[in-house]
Amino acid sequence: MTTNEEQARVREIYDRIVEAAEKGHWDQTALSYYIGQPFKALIAAMLSAQTREEHTIAATQALFALADNPADMLKLSDAQILRTIGRVNYAPAKATYLRDICQKLVERGGEVPHTVDELTELKGVGWKVAVLTLAIGYGRTEDITVDVHVLRIGIRLGLIPVETKKPPKANDILKTVLPRDLWPHWNGLMVRFGRAICAPTYPKCKICPVNDLCPKIGVERPVK
Template sequence: MSPRLTRTTSKYFSSKTNVPETNKLNKSSSLSKTVTRKATRKHINIEIEESSSVNNLEKRLDKEPPTPPTSWEEVYNAIKEYRKNIIAPVDTMGCERLADEPSDHITPQTSRFQTLVSLMLSSQTKDHVTAAAVQNLRQKLPGGLNLDSILQVDEKFLDECISKVGFHRKKATYLKQSAKKCKEEYDGDIPNTVEGLMKLPGVGPKMAYLCMQVAWKQNEGIGVDVHVHRITNRLGWCNTEQAGPEATRKVLESWLPRSLWREINPMLVGFGQTTCFPQYPKCSNCPVKKMCPSVSF
């Protein structure tokens, strides 16, 4: 669906704020071994080495929690208000929307498994491609998209059903292995902890946290994908571009109110899909351009 400037209602974006303006890829010294940001304007006073592990970062954050970026709430609310008027692919085809709701024909276990499958297929794949693959599984698997159907079909057939998604061969293998593990170790359900989910083949931190939020309705952490990682670094909320998404998650969770941990992902994903592109972001149209340290016209 093409973005259009009409008022929409979304379960993620309901509050109203005034609208200020953002963006451009920060091309500063990314090759240096140590990346440092001083506590100026919206920048967090934290230093992260490229080689630092997430565990080391977590210890450092526990000892010296970073100061929340200046005016972060104003920036956050401006993007949130802007997103209420912009329909992005994530709003209609995001992974949290692809599972069937529990009903007389769909058990809660099947609904949760479908969410897990959708997330596993979504890695390095556009939302509309993931949505089409999920629908293909619904139509072609015996009995529809559920754990037992995944186990019944051979891997080659499963691969053919999801052939449009990125790394489909590996994902077909992961789906078979994960379904087997869920059947044998979780009585046909999916794991109900981040740790358990991450033990499934092909499931990383982003998928695990989003799955907990959507499938289990538990807010255990922020799902940081490429959009959230890129945009929060551009805004100066993190200095973790070289350290990776897990470092971004740790920094964000150290100061962002827990009540926002779920909505920040679809909000920034949609913002990245429609405005704050990896290349040539639409800074002139951005609602926070006057406050973004990476803005370019």
């Protein structure tokens, strides 16, 4: 398949999934509530790691109702923070990260860093959280946020080689096959698609809008 043909296939996949999301009223992602809000995007991205979207949404909305900037967040007690984010996975560790991140942000005048390198110096912030923060908070689109959904679905669709494990590597590969204008939207759409159709264990291939475009690489137990 030529590069042009592959990009046409990817665009068709994207368009069909967008249409299915609109028709099916698929749930929004937790991060979609914080577009253009770097501090909230950073905290939501950090809390969302290995956590169900609905728990991240509930935790972030409750947390930001108490404090919506680093200085005010530092005034909350540990017990308040832990009680508020208690349903996210690894809440005790994330509560510690949260306080540390807010302290560092206050020291730099409250501004969230603008680069992956600076962001990943913060505790609890890895490459994925950093890229997601830049994309959601600042509208930066140099990279594609790769999480478990983007990786799993990318492999099944034949966009990423099966042996790819590291998000930065998957990002490099995806950037060669996804049309540029789709980069900022890919992560959010794949999160929603992964929850609604292309689930980790039992993907619903029979009702999938891109069934005829998908080689289903590594899929062993599609739902009939």
